[in-house]
Amino acid sequence: MATRTTQILEAAARLIARRGVRGLRVEELATEAGVSTGLIYYHFKDRTGILRHTLEFINDRAERYTTGRAADAEPLAPRAELEEILLLELQDTPEVRENSAAWGELRASAVFDQVLREDLARATLVWGQEVAALLGHVQPMAPAPALAAAGERLTALLEGLSMRWLSGGLDLGHARDLTRGAIDAELARLQGK
Amino acid sequence: MATRTTQILEAAARLIARRGVRGLRVEELATEAGVSTGLIYYHFKDRTGILRHTLEFINDRAERYTTGRAADAEPLAPRAELEEILLLELQDTPEVRENSAAWGELRASAVFDQVLREDLARATLVWGQEVAALLGHVQPMAPAPALAAAGERLTALLEGLSMRWLSGGLDLGHARDLTRGAIDAELARLQGK
DNA sequence: GTCTATATAAGGATAGAC
DNA sequence: GTCTATCCTTATATAGAC
DSSP: OOOOHHHHHHHHHHHHHOOOOGGOHHHHHHHHTTTTTHHHHHHHHSSHHHHHEEEEEEEHHHHHHHHHHOOSSSSOOHHHHHHHHTTSSSSOHHHHHHHHHHHHHHHHTTTTTTTGGHHHHHHHHHHHHHHHHHHHHHHHTTTTHHHHHHHHHHHHHHHHHHHHHTTTTSSSHHHHHHHHHHHHHHHHHHHHH | OOOHHHHHHHHHHHHHHHGGGOOOOHHHHHHHSSEEEEEHHHHHHSHHHHHHHHHHHHHHHHHHHHHHOOOSSSOOOHHHHHHHHHTTTTSHHHHHHHHHHHHHHHHHHHHOOOGGHHHHHHHHHHHHHHHHHHHHOOOOOOHHHHHHHHHHHHHHHHHEHHHHHHHTTTHHHHHHHHHHHHHHHHHHHHHHH
């Protein structure tokens, strides 16, 4: 299953996590993937093509590990499930690091590049809604708009914490504690209203 | 007071807000500033020098508008002051846009560039502590660690919201509402404990 | 499909005149 | 201090053999 193109995409993901989207050099990618630059252009047309496919590839992987709860596992309590989903983004594994780094790059690039915005906005929306739905399981009486806002805040916070973690200013364990605290805070607010 | 070097730095700030740190071209900067590339190298040595000085310049400006409350203005209630400080970062003025964009670029660059991390960590820490202190005025009975955590969360959230705003996925008014809601949530949590 | 070799362009940086 | 002209390196991209 490790076809040549996925081999290149995996290398690209590693390299983007290491050097950033804008630090990706095609020749370096060729070396990392163990192929020639010519082959890369043959498969992906140009630099932009590499980037597009890699980000797509990364997005697919992220969905897999976000959704990836074994079918035979016992179902979690709503609050625990919410926590688990959010904390999945704060793990020190190569896969999560790569995905988070790539996501941060995508976000940062979109500030200056119109083209990336649409995908990003869609993915952001979906993610916020997922979290809002989970919050709704914990607090079934809370009004929908309040849940939606809390979902947006928790996901935005997670992006902020991820960036601080990846940029070296925040210890992972602390980031996870802060995330749990944010869940508490949002639930306290939903209850108080 | 508009010396040649500040003229160049102002142009650089504009350009970074438009193209990003990594999209900054020295020749484009020369055009934007209305000078020659030679002059830029004369003053700033090399591309890195331009970047360093520009980020410093931008940081100084940010402190001015964060601290910039007229001495004759009536003092605000603690909660209002907290809100004001946070919302200063979410305004649609060229200055705030430039500063936020530059800050986001700095953060994103630091993921891949060791050199920038130290400054960033220090500034982040100070900011979080300021917010924690303001929270302490609102909730004098809250324990210090809880205040510190809330300060970290609010500032991290603000970074996340800023990026969403700048990357086009989030309306400014909504970002401000979400910020107010986050303050409510944190205060609710501090009270509940 | 894959490689080697190379064309072409972009951007950073310097020299030297004024 | 400032400009013009130019060099040199780095990267993207293509051509053509296998």
